[in-house]
Amino acid sequence: xxxxxxxxxxxxxxxxxxxxxxxxxxxxxxxxxxxxxxxxxxxxxxxxxxxxxxxxxxxxxxxxxxxxxxxxxxxxxxxxxxxxxxxxxxxxxxxxxxxxxxxxxxxxxxxxxxxxxxxxxxxxxxxxxxxxxxxxxxxxxxxxxxxxxxxxxxxxxxxxxxxxxxxxxxxxxxxxxxxxxxxxxxxxxxxxxxxxxxxxxxxxxxxxxxxxxxxxxxxxxxxxxxxxxxxxxxxxxxxxxxxxxxxxxxxxxxxxxxxxxxxxxxxxxxxxxxxxxxxxxxxxx
Amino acid sequence: xxxxxxxxxxxxxxxxxxxxxxxxxxxxxxxxxxxxxxxxxxxxxxxxxxxxxxxxxxxxxxxxxxxxxxxxxxxxxxxxxxxxxxxxxxxxxxxxxxxxxxxxxxxxxxxxxxxxxxxxxxxxxxxxxxxxxxxxxxxxxxxxxxxxxxxxxxxxxxxxxxxxxxxxxxxxxxxxxxxxxxxxxxxxxxxxxxxxxxxxxxxxxxxxxxxxxxxxxxxxxxxxxxxxxxxxxxxxxxxxxxxxxxxxxxxxxxxxxxxxxxxxxxxxxxxxxxxxxxxxxxxxxxx
Numbered sequence: 001x002x003x004x005x006x007x008x009x010x011x012x013x014x015x016x017x018x019x020x021x022x023x024x025x026x027x028x029x030x031x032x033x034x035x036x037x038x039x040x041x042x043x044x045x046x047x048x049x050x051x052x053x054x055x056x057x058x059x060x061x062x063x064x065x066x067x068x069x070x071x072x073x074x075x076x077x078x079x080x081x082x083x084x085x086x087x088x089x090x091x092x093x094x095x096x097x098x099x100x101x102x103x104x105x106x107x108x109x110x111x112x113x114x115x116x117x118x119x120x121x122x123x124x125x126x127x128x129x130x131x132x133x134x135x136x137x138x139x140x141x142x143x144x145x146x147x148x149x150x151x152x153x154x155x156x157x158x159x160x161x162x163x164x165x166x167x168x169x170x171x172x173x174x175x176x177x178x179x180x181x182x183x184x185x186x187x188x189x190x191x192x193x194x195x196x197x198x199x200x201x202x203x204x205x206x207x208x209x210x211x212x213x214x215x216x217x218x219x220x221x222x223x224x225x226x227x228x229x230x231x232x233x234x235x236x237x238x239x240x241x242x243x244x245x246x247x248x249x250x251x252x253x254x255x256x257x258x259x260x261x262x263x264x265x266x267x268x269x270x271x272x273x274x275x276x277x278x279x280x281x282x283x284x285x
Numbered sequence: 286x287x288x289x290x291x292x293x294x295x296x297x298x299x300x301x302x303x304x305x306x307x308x309x310x311x312x313x314x315x316x317x318x319x320x321x322x323x324x325x326x327x328x329x330x331x332x333x334x335x336x337x338x339x340x341x342x343x344x345x346x347x348x349x350x351x352x353x354x355x356x357x358x359x360x361x362x363x364x365x366x367x368x369x370x371x372x373x374x375x376x377x378x379x380x381x382x383x384x385x386x387x388x389x390x391x392x393x394x395x396x397x398x399x400x401x402x403x404x405x406x407x408x409x410x411x412x413x414x415x416x417x418x419x420x421x422x423x424x425x426x427x428x429x430x431x432x433x434x435x436x437x438x439x440x441x442x443x444x445x446x447x448x449x450x451x452x453x454x455x456x457x458x459x460x461x462x463x464x465x466x467x468x469x470x471x472x473x474x475x476x477x478x479x480x481x482x483x484x485x486x487x488x489x490x491x492x493x494x495x496x497x498x499x500x501x502x503x504x505x506x507x508x509x510x511x512x513x514x515x516x517x518x519x520x521x522x523x524x525x526x527x528x529x530x531x532x533x534x535x536x537x538x539x540x541x542x543x544x545x546x547x548x549x550x551x552x553x554x555x556x557x558x559x560x561x562x563x564x565x566x567x568x569x570x571x572x
């Protein structure tokens with residue numbers, strides 16, 4: 001059980017893997033905002049193209065990225081079906097295509113809106129998936145700690161959060177091993193974890209959880225002793241061996257994501273009345 | 286207070302007592318008046334049966350606990366009176382490696398874990414990097430620095446824990462049963478690394494153990510029994526007295542027990558050897 005891959009990083013060496021985790025997080029947030037603002041198939045196509053470029057650069061097989069959609073398939077289908085059925089568009093007369101039955105109807109506007117919602121959900125899931133597939137959990141914890149650091153101003157213990165995340169990540173394999181050991185010990189004494197109904201199985205886990213909890217508390221007491229004796233005092237005056245520094249490529253990528261967001265906003269609002277924007281509005285509901 | 290300049294005494298324990306759950310009905314007295322000095326450069330083994338107070342003593346030396354009575358003075362600082370900055374100084378002087386390597390690692394990357402101590406000291410990044418590389422080199426784990434500790438053997442993990450302490454450049458390293466959970470190979474790995482560090486970095490080592498063979502590597506043995514110092518002698522004298530050790534609930538090293546058995550049967554009459562090499566010489570000399 002030592003080979004548990006926690007998190008879901010796909011370990012290859014690529015520019016995307018090497019990029020600063022903080023930059024990836026910021027880009028992810030900008031990306032999410034962009035996807036939420038976009039409102040035509042054309043605009044989604046532009047975003048998808050940008051995402052595909054990143055996926056190809058990351059050398060993660062595109063199918064691996066797509067497989068993350070399995071988790072939201074029910075949500076996506078249900079959302080699509082209801083959006084289509086409940087959207088009446090401009091009414092039976094004005095719609096080019098309208099099939100009504102009872103309180104429901106299938107119409108052109110409804111289908112378009114449903115399609116757009118579907119695109120939005122899919123893109124919202126794929127973007128963050130690329131980040132988790134290319135970033136180690138440790139880097140992610142560091143990045144989250146960095147991004148939360150403005151909260152220090154309002155006395156949020158950001159350093160403590162970071163430390164908790166890092167120790168939790170560090171302890172996952174250890175506790176996994178321990179669980180396995182306790183389960184084996186219980187099996188050796190006749191415990192049964194894979195028979196009976198759900199309730200019986202859950203009941204069988206209680207004798208595993210109790211020793212696990214006790215040992216986790218003992219470990220945490222030991223760990224706090226060890227940390228204290230290594231002069232840990234809550235992160236006051238702590239320095240870092242690895243100074244996080246944005247590289248030119250990180251900044252370029254962030255600027256690019258900002259540019260994409262700006263582009264989509266121009267397409268949606270067309271502040272300057274440019275005519276080409278109508279091309280980008282193609283496929284809007 | 287002991288004069289620290291004299292004999293370069295770095296740790297001075299005077300009449301230290303310590304009770305767990307003080308003033309409750311579960312009160313347990315772990316130490317009942319322990320006194321000894323440790324000079325810089327010493328290699329001391331602290332032995333004792335289970336419950337004799339050895340691990341409590343390790344925590345006293347590092348100011349994790351302060352004595353209820355008596356005093357522990359580390360490099361001139363009385364731990365009971367130390368403020369925050371002085372406590373940090375005590376912990377910079379005395380580093381403790383604990384028993385379970387899994388329970389003293391804070392990071393999932395080896396070099397990050399070793400960097401934890403120096404980072405807490407607020408050192409500049411370049412110096413931390415230098416210390417981490419040096420410490421990992423000392424314990425022979427430099428090639429593994431980018432890896433995770435999970436795939437390593439117990440001995441390797443414990444060597445990383447040692448590197449974590451070493452990176453803080455302590456003057457005294459206390460090993461609190463640091464080999465107890467390791468297999469024989471791991472034990473040897475760790476003790477070899479400790480001896481190498483002692484020679485190269487000139488660090489004072491206090492090893493707490495219940496393995497007599499490990500104690501035989503030290504120059505001096507302090508045996509605790511029921512919260513008191515029962516023996517404080519050079520290791521040869523302390524470990525060759527098989528009867529006395531047995532009365533304290535301790536085993537003598539195997540070579541000493543063999544020689545002692547031969548002596549009782551009248552086959553051998555000289556000194557009782559403590560190490561395997563000496564035993565071999567003794568056995569060869571028997572006609």
